[in-house]
């Protein structure tokens with residue numbers, strides 16, 4: 001593709017290209033109706049194109065992760081999160097012209113503006129900027145006209161010495177500065193560099209188009225050293241013709257972006273990181289300087305949280321550069337920015353060269369900065385926080401991880417219909433030589449259940465209950481899609497930790513834990529756990545005092561298939577006493593959990609439980625706890641029978657909005673097991689015994705069959721899970737169903753126990769030994785609870801995988 005970089009006016013009318021970018025970062029309140037992955041991401045490509053046209057640039061490349069969308073533009077970059085919109089454009093674009101349209105578009109998505117921030121460095125050629133960018137005043141004026149009634153009037157700040165070097169301009173307003181629930185901790189670092197060393201800048205010319213430089217974007221990224229700055233990042237890079245370079249990086253929910261104008265007369269490079277941890281940021285300025293060897297470098301570090309590490313520590317000073325001045329500005333609407341300016345010549349040399357030296361009194365930070373030796377680190381970054389690795393699966397990679405899991409395990413199937421499934425089962429029998437019993441797991445079902453969850457319960461993060469069906473591919477797929485996990489024992493934790501899932505994605509939702517297991521959880525830093533008794537609190541205080549505990553309350557559906565309320569959950573009258581004890585023991589009470597019972601049948605049970613949980617939250621806050629998590633447990637049907645998710649979702653969403661409105665920022669999690677597992681597994685069993693008896697009494701079964709799986713194995717679900725199962729014969733050739741005579745039949749399991757009966761009095765055509773029976777919906781609470789009684793092995797060792805494209 002030939003895209004001529006950004007000279008969107010004829011080059012000869014311009015003194016040179018304006019590399020310096022304008023940037024807006026707009027935060028919105030989440031809309032309760034939007035899926036978790038939706039929000040602003042629902043804006044169509046056409047709508048984004050329309051916005052970019054207003055700003056006078058266009059999208060040239062895009063990447064998507066589970067957390068956000070990243071676009072490379074003809075002039076810089078665009079990032080779209082569910083509730084955050086970051087647009088950065090250079091040259092003579094008219095960035096602010098798209099703001100009003102964006103606000104219009106978002107209001108149709110039912111999203112309200114929360115925070116607006118505009119930043120830029122000084123333009124190199126301010127005289128050629130078109131309206132509304134002819135001056136900072138004009139820019140602020142335009143912003144306020146565009147967003148006027150939505151947020152309170154903002155503040156504007158200018159940082160740095162106007163007589164030399166670049167200055168930093170900030171306009172910011174926040175409608176919600178006092179809301180303690182909003183996550184304000186993201187730090188944005190913007191590095192702007194000028195006077196790039198020519199041999200360093202050369203990598204960003206397009207070899208074919210200009211006779212020097214790099215063959216393509218990938219070569220530019222690697223040869224310049226950029227890729228080394230972002231080792232864990234997924235990079236979308238673009239080399240313009242004849243020269244110029246842009247890249248977007250996606251790492252977890254953080255992004256990075258680099259834009260380079262390499263021509264020596266007006267060379268410019270910017271490096272931005274947004275949402276990275278202090279650990280990642282410590283060396284970025286020095287790293288950027290090493291790649292470009294600039295004459296001048298300015299950095300702004302900003303955050304909406306005034307207690308952020310951005311204000312406590314400073315970046316490592318690049319080698320061969322001097323820190324010239326520092327300005328710290330707190331915003332009256334919350335948060336602030338620190339602005340650093342570095343130069344490759346020291347202050348003495350600057351005096352010799354007749355450049356004015358910064359004067360003391362313009363420093364607004366409390367400790368007057370001095371000039372430092374090159375390479376001196378003037379402050380320490382805080383201890384790096386525990387890395388939010390999202391389980392080692394960088395969310396940027398989630399999408400590709402999902403397809404990797406699917407590709408690794410699965411054959412594709414057009415649909416999950418009986419007909420298509422039969423074709424697959426027959427081929428599996430032939431391919432693997434199965435002659436007894438095996439499972440066919442359809443990951444397409446799990447995938448669609450996930451989508452259905454996200455669509456129906458956008459605010460509720462699922463933590464899959466591993467005990468329900470611990471199949472490794474199901475776990476891997478859910479992990480890849482971003483699920484958390486509910487684990488009740490070290491073995492279950494191990495099975496998800498070993499997939500690379502981080503401990504912060506696990507809830508240890510067993511209210512009564514063995515001491516040894518608590519110590520294991522502490523060791524693995526699985527902190528989030530439930531409790532419901534005094535004894536458990538004392539045990540936690542003794543063995544894992546830093547745990548983040550959730551009080552499990554009793555709020556059950558007595559009509560559930562497997563009620564849990566007799567065993568677990570604090571009664572309403574016990575709640576206050578338990579919270580008081582948690583306070584006395586100095587424990588970290590994080591939230592409230594409940595489980596209405598597995599296979600709940602009453603659609604109002606969860607909404608009712610949510611209101612009971614709200615009372616517990618209120619009780620907690622009266623006792624001084626600021627709880628942050630509500631765990632609404634499991635109990636959701638997987639679609640075989642029982643209540644469909646669609647039926648319960650809207651009343652759950654309404655109850656959440658009533659008692660835990662999104663703006664309060666309480667994180668909502670859940671522990672569905674059956675929902676994901678139930679319909680994904682099909683059990684196939686080979687008939688190895690047969691008896692036909694003429695019966696005088698018409699209600700007695702005439703035909704009986706033996707299969708190698710029974711009540712002591714997969715079909716324990718008949719006893720423990722109160723399940724009902726159905727069987728159909730597997731036709732060995734693909735043919736239209738003929739009407740055949742049906743007989744009242746019994747299906748026995750293999751053990752010698754008379755109880756071991758799978759089906760009684762079901763109509764089946766006459767079968768022979770060697771025929772196959774197919775049992776659908778065998779995922780939930782089946783093989784996982786089977787035994788080897790009588791020397792019969794579990795069938796789960798024989799599992800084949802398939803991915804159906806649709807239902």
Ligand SMILES: *Cc1c(COP(=O)(O)O)cnc(C)c1O
Pocket residue numbers: 465467468486509510595597598599633634635636671672673674675
């Ligand atoms: C079993 C269990 C679940 C899963 O329940 P489903 O009904 O399968 O959704 C969730 N949480 C806890 C604590 C459990 O014991």
